[in-house]
Amino acid sequence: MQYHDLLAGFVRLHVLHHAAESEVYGQWIIEELSRHGYTISPGTLYPMLQAMEARGYLTSRPDTTGRAGRPRRVYVATADGRKALAVARERLQELLGEVARPGGLDRGGSGP
Numbered sequence: 001m002q003y004h005d006l007l008a009g010f011v012r013l014h015v016l017h018h019a020a021e022s023e024v025y026g027q028w029i030i031e032e033l034s035r036h037g038y039t040i041s042p043g044t045l046y047p048m049l050q051a052m053e054a055r056g057y058l059t060s061r062p063d064t065t066g067r068a069g070r071p072r073r074v075y076v077a078t079a080d081g082r083k084a085l086a087v088a089r090e091r092l093q094e095l096l097g098e099v100a101r102p103g104g105l106d107r108g109g110s111g112p
């Protein structure tokens with residue numbers, strides 16, 4: 001993923017957001033992220049999911065109801081993960097107000 005160091009936090013938040021709504025699994029996340037312009041490989045995603053689980057943001061369980069009964073791991077946000085998401089959402093709102101302001105990205109002032 002290009003600019004991984006900067007965007008990794010966005011990816012984690014995105015994953016947490018969806019995991020707070022319903023159970024998600026790796027392949028779905030990869031497709032969802034690609035819809036949003038992120039190219040993320042399983043080799044990057046799975047360690048990220050494991051780290052988020054180790055940190056207590058996510059919990060997972062094996063699931064065999066997927067396509068062809070192939071076992072997969074589904075993830076869902078924990079109570080702590082939801083709390084962290086709520087904090088991140090506030091910060092994001094604030095950051096967005098600053099970064100996404102017209103002209104905010106271009107101090108030359110050529111914005112609308």
Ligand SMILES: [Zn+2]
Binds near residue numbers: 014018032036
């Ligand atoms: Zn999404």
